[in-house]
Amino acid sequence: MIPEFDRFVEAIYRPLPATARINTLKTDRDRLLCRLEGGGVACRPFAWYPSGIRLQTEKPGNLVENLMGHIHLQEEISMVSPVVLDPRPGERVLDLCAAPGSKTTQIAMMMENRGLLVANDPANGRVASLRSNCEKAGAINVAVTRYDGRRFPAQKFDRVLVDGPCTGQGMARKDQKVLGRWSLKRSLGLQRLQAALLKRGVEVAKPGGTVVYSTCTFAPEENEGVVSRVLDQVRGLSLQEVSVPNLKGSPGLSIWGGSLFGDEMKRCARYYPHKNDTGGFFVAKLVKE
Amino acid sequence: MAEIMGSRFGIPPEAFEGVSFFLRGRNVWAFSLPQVPDLDFEAVGLRFLSVRGRIPKPTTYALQLFGGFATKNAVDLSIEEARVFIAGERQQLSAPVEDGYVVVSHGGDVLGCGLYSRGELISQLPKERRIEEKEIESFREGCGR
Numbered sequence: 001m002i003p004e005f006d007r008f009v010e011a012i013y014r015p016l017p018a019t020a021r022i023n024t025l026k027t028d029r030d031r032l033l034c035r036l037e038g039g040g041v042a043c044r045p046f047a048w049y050p051s052g053i054r055l056q057t058e059k060p061g062n063l064v065e066n067l068m069g070h071i072h073l074q075e076e077i078s079m080v081s082p083v084v085l086d087p088r089p090g091e092r093v094l095d096l097c098a099a100p101g102s103k104t105t106q107i108a109m110m111m112e113n114r115g116l117l118v119a120n121d122p123a124n125g126r127v128a129s130l131r132s133n134c135e136k137a138g139a140i141n142v143a144v145t146r147y148d149g150r151r152f153p154a155q156k157f158d159r160v161l162v163d164g165p166c167t168g169q170g171m172a173r174k175d176q177k178v179l180g181r182w183s184l185k186r187s188l189g190l191q192r193l194q195a196a197l198l199k200r201g202v203e204v205a206k207p208g209g210t211v212v213y214s215t216c217t218f219a220p221e222e223n224e225g226v227v228s229r230v231l232d233q234v235r236g237l238s239l240q241e242v243s244v245p246n247l248k249g250s251p252g253l254s255i256w257g258g259s260l261f262g263d264e265m266k267r268c269a270r271y272y273p274h275k276n277d278t279g280g281f282f283v284a285k286l287v288k289e
Numbered sequence: 290m291a292e293i294m295g296s297r298f299g300i301p302p303e304a305f306e307g308v309s310f311f312l313r314g315r316n317v318w319a320f321s322l323p324q325v326p327d328l329d330f331e332a333v334g335l336r337f338l339s340v341r342g343r344i345p346k347p348t349t350y351a352l353q354l355f356g357g358f359a360t361k362n363a364v365d366l367s368i369e370e371a372r373v374f375i376a377g378e379r380q381q382l383s384a385p386v387e388d389g390y391v392v393v394s395h396g397g398d399v400l401g402c403g404l405y406s407r408g409e410l411i412s413q414l415p416k417e418r419r420i421e422e423k424e425i426e427s428f429r430e431g432c433g434r
Contacts, residue, residue, distance in 0.1 A: 026353060027398070035398070039427035062426040064375060067418050068398055069353055114307065114321050118328065131332055132417070138354040140308060141321035144331040153328060 002218070002272060003250060011274035016173045018055045019046075020071040021079060021102075025109050025138045027070040035065060048247035048276075051109075052079050069136040074102040077170070077271050077278035081163055081214035082106040084242055084283050089114040091158040096149045096201050099126030101133035103163055108139035120145045120152060150196040155204050160211045162201040164194040164226070170216035170280025173273060187221040194226045195233075202234055202288060211286040216279060218270070220256040223282040227252075227268060228261040236289040242269035248276050252284070290317060290338070293345060298392060299360030315341045319351065346390055349401030349414055356392035356399040363392035364403070364410065368429065371395035374403065375428075377419035379411040 002008050022032050029050065036043050036055070041063070046052035054076070057063065065071045082103050087093045089112040098104045098119035108117050119134065119142050121127055127146055134142045147153065149162075167186055168178045194215070201211050215222050231237055243249065252268030254261055271281040290310040291302040309323045311333065320334030337351040347356075356363065364384045366374060373380045374393055384391075386405050393403040393410070402413040412419070 031398075035396075036427075039429045041427045057426055059424070059426050062420050062424050064371075064395075064400070064420075064425060064428050067375065067414075067420060068400060069350070070398070116322055116326060118326065127331060134332075135335060135348075135350045136418075138335065138350060140319045140335045140354075143326050143328060143333045145328050146331055147329075155326075155328070 001220070001253060001256065004274060007274040008272055011277070012172045014173060016075060016279060017277065018057060018060045019074065019076040020053055020055055020060060021074045021106060022051045022053060023070055023072055023105070023109055023137055024051060025113055026068065032065065032070050035070070039063075046076060048244055049079055049083060052076055069138055072102060072105055072133070072137060074106070075174070075279050077276070077281040078102055078216065079106060080244060080247065080271065080281060081161060081212050081283055082110060083244060084285050085159050085161050085210060085212040087111050087159050091115045092156070094118045094120065094152070094155070094157040094160045094201070094204060096120050096152060096160060096162045096197060097164055098130055099123060100129035103161060104130065104142065105133055105137035105139055107161065108134070108137060108142055111141060113139065113141050115141055117142045118145055119143070120147055120149060122146055122148050150193070150200050152200050152204055156206045157204055158206055158209050160201040160205050160209065162198045162211065162213045164197055164213065164215050164222070166190060166194070166215035166217040166222050167219055168216055169218045170273070173279055182219070184221070187219040191221050191225055191229070194222055195229045198226060198230045199234060202230065202237060202286065205288045207288055209288050211288065213284045213286070215282050217282065218280055220253050220259070220261070223270075223284070224252050224256065224261040224265045224268060225259060227284045227286075228265060238287050238289065239264050239267050240285040240287055241267045242283050242285050244269070247271070250275070252282070293338070294347070294355065297389070298356070298362050300355060300358040304355055304358040310337065315339060344389060346413070347402055349418070352392050352402050353399045356394065359392040362386045362389065363394065364405070365394045365397065366400075368395065371400060372422050372425060372428065374400055374410070374412045375414070375420050375425060376422045377412045377414050377416065379409055381408055382410040383408060384410070
């Protein structure tokens with residue numbers, strides 16, 4: 001399943017580089033880079049995303065730029081799903097599984113603080129961090145809700161992000177324990193929840209609307225398995241090619257174990273840690289007819 | 290709301306174009322739409338101003354977003370003064386501002402809200418955002434405006 005498996009194994013035992021997103025709601029890129037350089041912090045923008053930077057500093061959380069909300073500390077690869085979602089200023093957007101809000105605040109920034117972004121998360125404890133991150137980002141177009149995502153009320157959105165709860169294998173570089181906790185049973189249990197969330201996400205999208213499904217795990221049961229299940233259940237959905245220039249992705253799997261997901265799953269993207277020196281990730285893009 | 294921010298900080302009304310304000314409890318919230326959505330929500334927009342006290346108090350997050358437009362009751366701190374402010378402490382400071390809440394910046398970038406009273410500047414940074422002076426990372430001169 002994973003290309004260059006030796007390099008993959010080696011990569012997941014290395015800690016992640018410190019990365020951040022420049023928050024253009026509060027500053028601009030040149031000014032922020034000037035500030036960091038002036039403070040002696042070496043930083044390098046990502047090749048694939050101009051708002052993302054790698055930082056060389058001991059405690060990025062203690063940078064004044066972080067206090068001011070000019071940067072948001074965020075893992076590089078998690079910035080990819082809002083980029084694929086491609087929200088525009090003035091639209092109505094739903095982030096169905098929003099906490100702790102890294103992607104929410106990235107979406108608010110891409111919307112230039114205009115339109116409506118509903119950030120939903122049912123978990124009481126996690127909503128506090130979501131609200132705190134939205135405040136720090138200076139997001140004024142966000143409404144925070146706490147519905148069970150599977151039963152989100154009938155509304156119509158231009159774009160929906162379903163960044164589902166998952167077994168988090170792609171986070172192994174941050175916390176090795178995630179690998180020990182994984183089991184097929186957990187993946188299959190989550191698959192039901194993930195598919196129900198994605199299905200609801202699709203239902204509340206307008207005709208012509210875009211729905212992006214992402215996870216930070218490698219398990220096909222939680223990725224292609226979920227997308228193919230929803231495609232089977234819901235008519236009038238098309239699976240679009242995910243391709244981000246200058247970011248090395250691998251195609252989704254058409255077959256895994258005894259399951260045949262279908263050739264179209266190759267349009268999804270898998271991101272492996274050794275390809276871009278990031279965490280691991282999966283992204284699928286659906287468009288409703 | 291634009292009037293309050295205009296009379297206290299000289300922020301031009303254009304800065305709040307497309308921003309609506311709602312009073313909920315003892316706080317004023319800034320939001321991108323004139324109507325709150327028809328949903329059962331926890332929060333809408335950004336907590337902008339507290340009307341709990343005798344005089345309205347802008348939040349640090351509101352000033353970080355709009356304080357850059359202030360033309361009065363704003364102080365730009367030296368690096369040493371800024372470190373004290375970031376740590377959440379009070380300091381003696383002679384500044385051409387009126388007593389009350391002020392926009393506090395360093396090198397043209399807004400740090401947050403301060404309370405100026407009788408020659409003393411008291412940091413109003415939320416406790417969870419403060420950074421102890423010895424813990425502040427790589428902080429030197431700003432980049433000017």
